[in-house]
Amino acid sequence: xxxxxPLLLIFLQSAAARAxxxxxxxxxxxxxxxYMAYLQYKDKNGKENICGAFLVQENFLxxxxxxxxxxxxxxxxxHNIKKKEGTQQRIPVLKAIPHELYDKQTFNNDxxxxxxxxxxxxxxxxxxxxxxxxxxxxxxxxSCTVAGWGRNRQRKYPDTLHEVELKVKEDxxxxxxxxxxxxxxxxxxxxxxxxxxxxxxxxxxxxxxCDKVAQGIVSYGYADGRNPRxxxxxxxxxxxxKKTMKAHEY
Numbered sequence: 083x084x085x086x087x088p089l090l091l092i093f094l095q096s097a098a099a100r101a102x103x104x105x106x107x108x109x110x111x112x113x114x115x116x117y118m119a120y121l122q123y124k125d126k127n128g129k130e131n132i133c134g135a136f137l138v139q140e141n142f143l144x145x146x147x148x149x150x151x152x153x154x155x156x157x158x159x160x161h162n163i164k165k166k167e168g169t170q171q172r173i174p175v176l177k178a179i180p181h182e183l184y185d186k187q188t189f190n191n192d193x194x195x196x197x198x199x200x201x202x203x204x205x206x207x208x209x210x211x212x213x214x215x216x217x218x219x220x221x222x223x224x225s226c227t228v229a230g231w232g233r234n235r236q237r238k239y240p241d242t243l244h245e246v247e248l249k250v251k252e253d254x255x256x257x258x259x260x261x262x263x264x265x266x267x268x269x270x271x272x273x274x275x276x277x278x279x280x281x282x283x284x285x286x287x288x289x290x291x292c293d294k295v296a297q298g299i300v301s302y303g304y305a306d307g308r309n310p311r312x313x314x315x316x317x318x319x320x321x322x323x324k325k326t327m328k329a330h331e332y
Contacts, residue, residue, distance in 0.1 A: 121156055137202060230285030232281065250292070
C-alpha cells in the first residue's frame, strides 16, 4: 500500500482526481432529473472543463469547489447538451462562492455555491432538489443515484445525461483506500468495489440523491474509476449553505 500513496497524492493534485461519463450507468429519461445543471468552466491554464451542479433555490446551485474557474456557464433543463432544446435555460453565474476552507490537496470542504444572475424559471424540466433537514448519516448499504455528463471507461463523453445506482459504503472503506485524505466528518464513502458502476471525470459537482434528497456531491477518487469514491457530505455543510445563501440574497 505504501507505494500507492505517492501515486495517490500526485493523482489528487491533478485534474484526473476530479471524479466525476458515468461508468456502468444508463441514459436517463429526458428531464426526469430537473435539478441537474451542466456546468462549463475554464481552469487556470485556460482549458475548458465540465462538471455537474444542482439547483437548490431558484437563484442558487450547489457543486464541487474544485469546479471553480473562469467563464463559468450553467445550462439548466438540458438532456442532450449538443442540441438546442426548448427546455434549456442558460443563465449567467453572478458569483461563485467556494467554501473558504476548501483544501486543494485533500479535497476536504469540496463544496461551492453558484449564485445566478437571474432566477431560474421552474417547470417540469427545471426544478429544485431538496437538501437534508438534519445531520444524519446515510447508512451503509443504502442505494442512491448519481447523474452526469461525465466520461466512461473508454474516455468518451456522452451528449445525453446518464445515471447510475450506487451503494453507500462505510467510512472505514474509504479511510483504508485514502488514509491521508478521507475525512469522515465532511465526506461520504460511495461505490461498491464489486460493482462496475461509478461516477467519473466530468461528473464532479453532481448530487448523490437518496430518497429524493441531495446527500452527497461527487468529489474525488482514483483515476482508473475504481470504487469506493469520495463524496462531499452535504448534511455537514447545512449551516454554511444557509448562512452563505442568506449573505448573498438579492
